[in-house]
Amino acid sequence: MKRRDFLKKSIGATVASGTFLSLGGMNSAFGAGGFFAAPVDLVAVKGGGPEVMFDRAIAELGGMKAFVKAGQTVLVKPNIGWDAAPERAANTNPLLVGKIVEHCKNAGAKRVIVFDNTCDEWTRCYKNSGIEAAVKSAGGEMVTGKDEKMYREVTVPKGKVLKTTKVHQAYLDSDVIINVPVMKNHGGATMTLSMKNLMGVVWDRGFWHRNDLHQCIADFATFKKPTLNVIDAFNVMKRNGPRGVSVDDVVNMKYLILTPDMVAADTAAVKVFGIEPSAVKHIGLAEQLGVGTTKLDNLNIKRITI
Amino acid sequence: MQHYFKKIRVFVALFFMLAFIIAFSDIKGTLPSWYYNSFLYLQFVPSVLKFITPGHILAVGFIIVLLFTLAGGRVYCSTICPLGTLQDMVIFLRRRFSPKSRLRFKKALTVMRYSVLSITIVSLLFSGMFALVLLDPYANFSRIGTHILQPAILWVNNLLARTVPETGLHVFEYRPFHVASFTISAGMLMLVFIMSVFRGRLYCNSICPVGTLLGLVSKLSFYKIQIEPASCTKCGKCQAVCKANCINIKTLEVDSSRCVACYNCIPACNDSSIGYIFSGKKILKLNEPASDKRRRLFIATIAGYLASKTLPLKASGKPGGNRVDKGFYERGTVSPPGSQSIEHLHERCISCHMCISACPTKVLQPTFLEYGFTGMMMPKMDYSVHFCNFDCTVCGEVCPTGAITRLTKDEKTVTQIGKVVFQKEICIVETDGTACGSCSEHCPTQAVKMVPYKNGLTIPHTDVSICIGCGACEYACPVTHPHKAIFVVANARHEKAQKPQAEKIEHVETDEFPF
Numbered sequence: 001m002k003r004r005d006f007l008k009k010s011i012g013a014t015v016a017s018g019t020f021l022s023l024g025g026m027n028s029a030f031g032a033g034g035f036f037a038a039p040v041d042l043v044a045v046k047g048g049g050p051e052v053m054f055d056r057a058i059a060e061l062g063g064m065k066a067f068v069k070a071g072q073t074v075l076v077k078p079n080i081g082w083d084a085a086p087e088r089a090a091n092t093n094p095l096l097v098g099k100i101v102e103h104c105k106n107a108g109a110k111r112v113i114v115f116d117n118t119c120d121e122w123t124r125c126y127k128n129s130g131i132e133a134a135v136k137s138a139g140g141e142m143v144t145g146k147d148e149k150m151y152r153e154v155t156v157p158k159g160k161v162l163k164t165t166k167v168h169q170a171y172l173d174s175d176v177i178i179n180v181p182v183m184k185n186h187g188g189a190t191m192t193l194s195m196k197n198l199m200g201v202v203w204d205r206g207f208w209h210r211n212d213l214h215q216c217i218a219d220f221a222t223f224k225k226p227t228l229n230v231i232d233a234f235n236v237m238k239r240n241g242p243r244g245v246s247v248d249d250v251v252n253m254k255y256l257i258l259t260p261d262m263v264a265a266d267t268a269a270v271k272v273f274g275i276e277p278s279a280v281k282h283i284g285l286a287e288q289l290g291v292g293t294t295k296l297d298n299l300n301i302k303r304i305t306i
Numbered sequence: 307m308q309h310y311f312k313k314i315r316v317f318v319a320l321f322f323m324l325a326f327i328i329a330f331s332d333i334k335g336t337l338p339s340w341y342y343n344s345f346l347y348l349q350f351v352p353s354v355l356k357f358i359t360p361g362h363i364l365a366v367g368f369i370i371v372l373l374f375t376l377a378g379g380r381v382y383c384s385t386i387c388p389l390g391t392l393q394d395m396v397i398f399l400r401r402r403f404s405p406k407s408r409l410r411f412k413k414a415l416t417v418m419r420y421s422v423l424s425i426t427i428v429s430l431l432f433s434g435m436f437a438l439v440l441l442d443p444y445a446n447f448s449r450i451g452t453h454i455l456q457p458a459i460l461w462v463n464n465l466l467a468r469t470v471p472e473t474g475l476h477v478f479e480y481r482p483f484h485v486a487s488f489t490i491s492a493g494m495l496m497l498v499f500i501m502s503v504f505r506g507r508l509y510c511n512s513i514c515p516v517g518t519l520l521g522l523v524s525k526l527s528f529y530k531i532q533i534e535p536a537s538c539t540k541c542g543k544c545q546a547v548c549k550a551n552c553i554n555i556k557t558l559e560v561d562s563s564r565c566v567a568c569y570n571c572i573p574a575c576n577d578s579s580i581g582y583i584f585s586g587k588k589i590l591k592l593n594e595p596a597s598d599k600r601r602r603l604f605i606a607t608i609a610g611y612l613a614s615k616t617l618p619l620k621a622s623g624k625p626g627g628n629r630v631d632k633g634f635y636e637r638g639t640v641s642p643p644g645s646q647s648i649e650h651l652h653e654r655c656i657s658c659h660m661c662i663s664a665c666p667t668k669v670l671q672p673t674f675l676e677y678g679f680t681g682m683m684m685p686k687m688d689y690s691v692h693f694c695n696f697d698c699t700v701c702g703e704v705c706p707t708g709a710i711t712r713l714t715k716d717e718k719t720v721t722q723i724g725k726v727v728f729q730k731e732i733c734i735v736e737t738d739g740t741a742c743g744s745c746s747e748h749c750p751t752q753a754v755k756m757v758p759y760k761n762g763l764t765i766p767h768t769d770v771s772i773c774i775g776c777g778a779c780e781y782a783c784p785v786t787h788p789h790k791a792i793f794v795v796a797n798a799r800h801e802k803a804q805k806p807q808a809e810k811i812e813h814v815e816t817d818e819f820p821f
Contacts, residue, residue: 044819124335144477146477149468149477190764212738215740238813245752271820272821301821305817
């Protein structure tokens with residue numbers, strides 16, 4: 001819970017100095033019930049465009065500077081798995097990804113790296129998702145996820161099935177990881193959310209599919225947790241996921257969820273999607289492994305409607 | 307004026323060579339289809355094949371080449387033909403290394419070149435494209451580009467991408483090594499290299515069927531490279547630079563059937579005694595007109611070839627879909643979308659591998675014996691390498707022969723090249739009782755759909771009517787033993803799939819957060 005400690009300290013410092021640097025900080029301090037209340041654990045925004053919702057949500061968490069320090073290397077990991085146009089919602093919204101990169105650069109990040117180990121041919125995915133263009137114009141850099149030499153074998157100490165796996169160097173070496181999945185229906189894993197999105201940083205996904213997919217997803221979530229998870233539920237693929245067949249599979253739900261806790265993020269998102277968290281097996285398995293909590297009632301949630 | 311011809315020829319030849327090199331360097335697949343269509347338009351054999359494919363009446367590049375040949379001889383061989391330019395580059399370098407070496411007049415290898423041409427024509431009638439596949443200069447060059455040049459470019463690219471990140475280059479995967487294609491490409495490169503080092507354009511005047519055919523036409527051309535005996539001093543400078551070894555300084559004759567119109571001789575002559583002279587002009591020793599015998603052979607050549615196109619050809623591709631016994635399928639070999647059928651490939655494909663070079667996913671691979679011996683090196687879909695990108699139509703866009711016809715995105719996405727077969731007995735969900743869905747995840751039409759199964763699991767369910775045979779399910783299936791649990795069985799003749807139907811989703815917006 002390093003992140004939470006950090007947030008506590010930063011808000012404490014803000015209070016002590018008596019200066020409210022950001023509107024977000026003030027909102028969270030008051031909104032959560034007073035100066036000494038717990039900091040915000042999860043922000044859920046609905047009703048706006050992807051960029052607008054992100055601007056509001058990140059302000060609630062103290063701005064991107066609360067996560068990214070000057071000179072750091074940041075990995076932004078969206079879902080870019082498919083050669084599909086943005087309106088198909090098979091990939092994370094490019095406007096959202098571009099906005100996050102922009103916030104990271106403004107917070108002083110030295111490098112902002114974006115990649116995915118795609119399912120379709122990667123150059124087409126990067127291009128047709130609109131993510132490559134959005135990232136480059138925001139000052140980030142796209143790296144390939146299809147070069148095996150960029151992956152290093154790691155052990156997953158808490159893994160039950162997944163003991164070792166090859167992970168992309170950008171995930172291992174970056175100071176800050178911002179996980180930006182798009183919420184989708186998923187034929188095999190029921191839903192694809194923040195934990196499932198991390199499948200895109202490993203080399204051999206076949207092993208996961210062969211050896212209890214849900215357990216492997218939960219196992220890998222114990223390995224190295226992202227600094228922040230941003231679930232894009234602006235356009236949502238309600239069926240035929242994760243690739244989708246056409247725009248008919250997509251509903252414009254206009255939600256965004258931000259939290260450092262992957263289990264909480266996925267629990268909240270599943271409820272937005274309209275099914276019970278227990279239906280998505282890896283969420284419960286991850287909670288058992290101590291990755292996070294499904295008990296949203298115990299969390300300090302900031303809900304914003306735009 | 308004619309002194310500039312050589313410079314113009316070199317410029318045009320390098321232009322076409324550069325176009326090829328750019329195409330093979332395009333590892334990111336960013337070149338538009340018009341690029342391929344324009345620089346390949348004048349390639350002789352591809353143009354003929356495309357012209358006789360229904361719907362390609364505008365593929366008249368070969369007619370333009372024939373008209374040029376009738377006007378001024380084998381200009382094709384020194385400008386458009388990439389294998390010719392490759393040989394010229396070798397000859398140029400050789401001259402740099404040993405500037406004193408001189409080329410000499412050699413007798414024409416008449417028997418050999420007409421035999422090779424005849425064999426090519428006869429084999430077109432009886433055993434398909436195989437001889438042309440091995441001998442067409444464009445196909446040979448394009449294979450050298452695909453299997454030798456492109457991997458070399460990729461190696462340099464990957465080296466730079468890893469060592470100098472400032473270049474912004476990305477590492478790309480190599481295409482799987484294909485023994486037959488590499489061996490034939492490398493062998494042809496060696497052959498052409500050795501021949502051109504020792505005997506100039508010997509390949510073009512002994513083996514190349516296009517060269518021999520255009521040589522026959524150039525006997526009739528209006529303008530020929532000839533020597534003006536009145537001013538000629540018999541210094542032999544023209545003969546010394548003649549790559550085709552076709553200038554006989556003793557008789558002052560130029561063998562127009564072997565002259566590749568490189569124009570090296572024109573600036574070499576101090577007396578302006580050699581150059582284009584109108585064929586009708588009476589000069590001391592005029593070349594004999596094409597004999598009746600040869601003219602007959604030429605007519606037979608064209609007639610024989612066109613006849614071959616009207617006759618059904620025997621193709622040995624295996625049709626798929628027959629269940630042999632207990633779970634073993636005769637799966638056949640899937641041919642690329644737009645190729646219509648394995649038979650069509652056999653009638654049109656010269657295995658130039660331009661499609662294989664341009665395929666962004668590398669799912670297109672050369673065959674070995676899957677289409678039979680005469681179909682060797684033709685493109686097939688290899689789902690162990692990758693699967694066919696749903697929206698991609700690149701192979702049909704770059705194919706210069708009409709072997710892979712061009713499909714629009716709407717046509718491609720309903721072109722069924724094979725059909726999905728699911729074997730539940732070996733599926734992970736059935737054998738291990740754990741979730742997977744990898745096949746359905748990759749399926750672009752949801753012909754493979756996950757449906758509810760035991761213990762809250764989902765299992766694949768297939769709908770062949772909307773399956774296009776792209777192989778995404780087969781590629782993604784994590785089962786390896788004894789074979790994939792889901793795979794594509796080839797359609798020997800491509801069929802049309804239904805478009806997936808979808809109803810709109812009802813969405814009710816709520817004001818409350820659900821948590």
